[in-house]
Amino acid sequence: MSENTPVVVRIAPSPTGDPHVGTAYTCLFNMALRQQRGGRFILRIDDTDQTRYQADSEAAITRELAWLGLAWDEGPDVGGPSAPYRQSERTDLYRDACESLVASGAAYRCDCTKERLDEMRAEQRKNKQQPRYDGHCRERSVSADTAHVVRLKVPTDGETTFKDGLRDAITIKHAQVDDQVLMKSDGFPTYHLATVVDDNAMGVTHILRAEEWINSTPKHILLYQAFGWELPQYYHLPLLRNADKSKISKRKNPTSITWYHENGFLPEALVNFLGLMGFSMGDDQEEFDLAEFLAVFDADRIKTTGPVFDLQKLEWLNGVYIRKLDADTLIAHLKECSPLARESDPEVLRRILPLVRERMKRLTEFDDIARFFFADFAAPSYDDLIPKKRTDTNTAAMLRMARQVVAKSDNAIDPDALQQELRDVATTGDWKPRELFGALRWAVTAQKVTPPLFESMAILGRPECIERIDASIDVLGSPENPILGTTGH
RNA sequence: GGCCCUAUCGUCUAGCGGUCCAGGACACAGCCCUCUCAAGGCUGGGACGGGGGUUCGAGUCCCCCUAGGGUCACCA
Numbered sequence: 001m002s003e004n005t006p007v008v009v010r011i012a013p014s015p016t017g018d019p020h021v022g023t024a025y026t027c028l029f030n031m032a033l034r035q036q037r038g039g040r041f042i043l044r045i046d047d048t049d050q051t052r053y054q055a056d057s058e059a060a061i062t063r064e065l066a067w068l069g070l071a072w073d074e075g076p077d078v079g080g081p082s083a084p085y086r087q088s089e090r091t092d093l094y095r096d097a098c099e100s101l102v103a104s105g106a107a108y109r110c111d112c113t114k115e116r117l118d119e120m121r122a123e124q125r126k127n128k129q130q131p132r133y134d135g136h137c138r139e140r141s142v143s144a145d146t147a148h149v150v151r152l153k154v155p156t157d158g159e160t161t162f163k164d165g166l167r168d169a170i171t172i173k174h175a176q177v178d179d180q181v182l183m184k185s186d187g188f189p190t191y192h193l194a195t196v197v198d199d200n201a202m203g204v205t206h207i208l209r210a211e212e213w214i215n216s217t218p219k220h221i222l223l224y225q226a227f228g229w230e231l232p233q234y235y236h237l238p239l240l241r242n243a244d245k246s247k248i249s250k251r252k253n254p255t256s257i258t259w260y261h262e263n264g265f266l267p268e269a270l271v272n273f274l275g276l277m278g279f280s281m282g283d284d285q286e287e288f289d290l291a292e293f294l295a296v297f298d299a300d301r302i303k304t305t306g307p308v309f310d311l312q313k314l315e316w317l318n319g320v321y322i323r324k325l326d327a328d329t330l331i332a333h334l335k336e337c338s339p340l341a342r343e344s345d346p347e348v349l350r351r352i353l354p355l356v357r358e359r360m361k362r363l364t365e366f367d368d369i370a371r372f373f374f375a376d377f378a379a380p381s382y383d384d385l386i387p388k389k390r391t392d393t394n395t396a397a398m399l400r401m402a403r404q405v406v407a408k409s410d411n412a413i414d415p416d417a418l419q420q421e422l423r424d425v426a427t428t429g430d431w432k433p434r435e436l437f438g439a440l441r442w443a444v445t446a447q448k449v450t451p452p453l454f455e456s457m458a459i460l461g462r463p464e465c466i467e468r469i470d471a472s473i474d475v476l477g478s479p480e481n482p483i484l485g486t487t488g489h
Numbered sequence: 490g491g492c493c494c495u496a497u498c499g500u501c502u503a504g505c506g507g508u509c510c511a512g513g514a515c516a517c518a519g520c521c522c523u524c525u526c527a528a529g530g531c532u533g534g535g536a537c538g539g540g541g542g543u544u545c546g547a548g549u550c551c552c553c554c555u556a557g558g559g560u561c562a563c564c565a
Contacts, residue, residue: 212560422524
């Protein structure tokens with residue numbers, strides 16, 4: 001292949017404006033193919049369907065792809081020799097191409113009404129025939145002045161065979177191919193016309209897209225032939241699946257990149273995960289960054305089996321990156337989805353992070369885990385505070401002794417030293433250390449599960465710890481006689 | 490339903506005729522570590538969909554069946 005072998009992915013903003021993970025998947029592999037073969041990666045925006053397109057869609061998709069670190073060489077905002085990149089700005093091209101097709105007889109105008117078409121298809125279904133255009137307007141001459149569409153005149157017999165880059169030759173009989181509408185009555189092209197015209201105009205030689213396009217590839221090839229253009233090489237990527245193996249869908253899986261972005265996933269993890277779908281490094285390496293992926297990528301190694309998008313594995317991988325990434329990067333991402341992190345003092349955040357990071361699968365879990373570090377502290381309940389088989393007076397007495405240890409000095413807390421002293425306290429009171437630590441954990445954090453207690457206390461500082469312990473002692477009441485317990489609670 | 494694609498543990502995958510009584514990862518279970526929870530370490534259960542071929546030899550090649558998916562629009 002030449003140095004300048006363009007590879008293209010067409011981005012179709014969805015009606016809701018949600019950038020789809022499938023788009024990121026295709027984009028990632030397009031980047032990789034470009035890397036492998038040389039050339040350019042062109043991003044085009046399909047915005048011709050005015051009723052569905054929303055202005056936000058393009059911004060959203062480009063924002064999220066950028067978040068993932070995926071980059072194209074040519075496209076809106078980036079520019080390049082093939083501009084413009086929005087379908088809505090290339091309508092002349094499609095109209096001219098379409099006219100030439102009609103002139104050469106490869107396509108024809110059709111003014112069949114929706115009603116007639118519906119009726120016809122209903123009839124065909126009833127007769128157990130495959131619904132398809134009956135060719136009513138094929139030999140008629142429909143005036144260009146009336147409302148009409150333009151259809152591709154697909155040969156009535158024969159077949160089209162093409163070689164997919166990832167599998168054996170695929171042959172589809174023309175009897176299976178409908179007379180596709182190329183130009184809609186509103187004057188905008190359908191995907192089929194636009195993609196062929198654009199790809200040719202932009203010099204695209206390799207097309208990497210999802211498997212769902214396989215059945216319409218003959219239409220595209222027929223178009224290339226009608227125009228007399230050189231065919232591109234197709235690669236049809238496997239479809240991402242839900243757990244039930246159906247094509248990944250919003251109902252059964254989060255599909256919006258924005259969702260992953262907002263719900264505490266790291267772009268590094270998502271890219272890594274996507275790189276594992278239908279592809280592997282060849283050895284047992286599962287963790288890799290974009291650069292490594294691009295370096296190792298080989299189109300011949302792509303699998304054609306549709307991989308199930310396993311959120312659990314993504315979460316594990318996300319945890320791996322939360323632990324692996326340097327503090328600055330992590331904090332930057334953390335601030336995107338954690339209100340607490342956004343508001344807190346960077347220095348405090350930096351101290352808390354080592355204690356919290358290995359306990360998170362998603363960045364959004366930060367707030368729950370680290371909440372107790374921050375001001376809005378509420379004392380724990382009476383029941384939580386008292387260990388099994390201990391009494392309130394007993395517990396209060398122990399906490400009082402613990403408080404003394406904490407209050408003994410003004411120095412910064414040394415976690416190890418504090419732990420040792422508190423062990424001694426437990427022993428003195430005839431408690432197991434774990435019982436004391438448990439009660440103290442509740443007193444200081446108001447949580448059952450927390451990061452390491454003594455390190456946490458060191459960050460909170462003595463005054464804050466003392467205040468919280470006092471609050472818990474209050475919750476337990478003011479016992480006259482310490483130590484001796486009667487019954488459990 | 491027609492056509493097309495696909496088929497290794499529950500999931501992601503390694504395997505490109507012998508080195509596979511099938512390897513790794515997630516998940517799951519147990520143990521260790523341990524102030525809780527994680528992280529980490531160790532151990533365990535768990536797969537070549539079925540049937541025919543080809544071959545000295547098949548998870549690997551061929552055929553059939555079965556199963557799953559996709560596609561049959563003036564959506565992409």
